[in-house]
Amino acid sequence: MLKIMGFPGEYIQGEHALSSIGDIANRQQFKKIGLIYDPATEGRILNKVTKSLSQSNVEYICYKFAGECTYKLIAYLTQTMQQHGIDSLIALGGGKAMDTTKGISKRLHIPMIICPTVASSDAPTSRLIIIYDDQHKVQAVEKTQRNPDIVLVDLDTIVHAPARFFAAGIGDAISKMFEVNQCKKAHGLNSFSTSPLETALLLANHTYYNLMQWGKMAYEDVKQHQISVSVERVVESTVLLSGLAFESGGLSLAHALIRGLTAIPELASQLHGELVAYGTVVQAVLENREHQFIIELINFLRSVDLPTTLYELGYQQEISDDMLDIIITNTLQNDYSQHFEPALNSENLRQAIIRTNHYH
Template identity: 45%
Template sequence: MLRMMGFPGQYVQGPGALQQLGGTLAKSGWQRPLVLCDAIVTNKVWPQVAAALESAGLAARHLLFSGECTRAAIAALAAQARENSHDVVVGMGGGKALDTAKGMALALDVPIVICPTVASNDAPTSRVIVLYDDAHRLEGAEFLKSNPAAVIVDTQIIAQAPARFFAAGIGDAISKKFEAAQCKATGRNNVFGTPPLHTALLLANATYDTLVKHGAAAYRAVQDRQANEAVERVVEATVLLSGVGFEGGGLSLAHGLTRGFSAIAALAHTLHGEQVAFGALVQLVVEARPQAEIDELVDLLCAVGLPVTLAGLGLPPSRSSEAVARIVDATLGGQISNLVSPALSPGRLETAIWRADRIGAGALQCRKRSDNSTRHQVLEKT
């Protein structure tokens, strides 16, 4: 049976990497780039990028991303772009801006170059275009004809972004080991519609191992706005390894739950990686993984400030019972009940969500007691 994976044409990572954008475009023969980014990136990053493009002899046009990746937004931006016969689209920013840029490139039938300014998810390397509606609810997905022509990751810029985004990237990536393994175990196909190559499973496992080893240290560095070697390792894992690994290995319950989470208004502005982080904990509970594996995952999530409870995800306790029932309905309505073995029933999924919530609450209490004990010891010594 044929097996398939996809990779970006080029991957460049490091401090100051965006200065290579003009040269990358020019060497590929592109002369009329269209750059899409939001207002914040326009103010903080676009001036230096525009200067770099100009120094490479390229006259780039810039369009503003409004904030939501919808079919209507993509169509409107593509209509504006058609006036100038651009030969490449450059997406700069976070996940939704990048997916909108991908949608434009697909509509215009030109290549896409991706320049993430936050490492909040693994969208940069993939063909997937995740679509939402105007209420921020997950609507569906489309696909580029091939993976991005180039991905340029400036870790100096990544380290200046709020640490919450960096943590969300860890949350989005941490599940891939378990999701790829579940896809293989249940005989499911990957994003390319084929069984996974072993390489995809190796990348998904390497992603997890890297995050467990370096995730907490990298998060602390980004809190101090420093780009050190731990940050470089984690960015490589959350952007490159995770991105290639999930496309080649496949997704499962941790990501399936985001359809349910995004159906709850109180969670509409929760970051994708924050939802996946709690979804990963639920998946491990559903799979009845050994307690040591669950504890290792929870420890990392807590260390980087990711949610391990429904309340941490943003769900008010007074509304949690009704909301969990809706999350289960919306998740299973996405036809993911057979993505784990044995197949999920509504009752089994709801039980797992509540058990994951209790596990997370217990871990937070333990950390709180440990922190208080440490503070008391310091006070006694002083």
């Protein structure tokens, strides 16, 4: 049986990594780059990129990304890039700018450099593209033919972003030890539709231990806009290790729960990693982990201001049976929910959510 694992062509991380993007483009022999950037990067961050490209005599055109990653926008920008003879792409910003760039790259079969400006999730290294409709609802999930050619992480940019995003990245990543191991145990498949290699489990497990050891210190440093050894190790864990682990290892309950949680209006606006952090506690409870282990997990998540109950996640009303039914029904409709042993059902999931909300 085949087992597949995907990797970006290069992963580059450093204090002012964006300042080297011109040299990197020349090394890759990129001649004319389409730069898609978030409005939030205008000023210091965008200038760092354009200055480096100009100093390296790399031709580029800029497009300010605003709005949503839709089929319509991807088609429009694909045509625009073709008209300008673009042979490569740079994504600068958050997840939707990255996904739009991935969509264009897929259609034009040209290389891309992904430059996340927040470390809020492990999406940068993956092939996944989340496409929305004009009402901001998920319309489709696509995959590029290969992982990004280069992922470039500028630590100075990361530590100057709001610390809440950094914490969300920890929340998204800490689930991977639980999810990848459950996916293998339940004979689930990864995003390449194969069983995971042992390397994926190794990376998922190491991600957890890195975060438990360095996460709190790194979070405190980010709040002070300081780059430290802790920050370097946590960013490598939340962006690279976690990204490789989820895509090549598979996902389980902690991510399936997002479908259920976002069906509740009071929870729908929370950051992805905040929802996953809560889902990780539910998964740990449902796995019947030792009491002390779960307490340590909860204490750690709270130490980096991540939610561990529905109340902390933003649902401050009394939990009703109808509300639980909505969460459970939507969660069990997600394919990831099948990656769990013993099999999930309405009753064991209901009991796990109730226990999690009163765990102490």
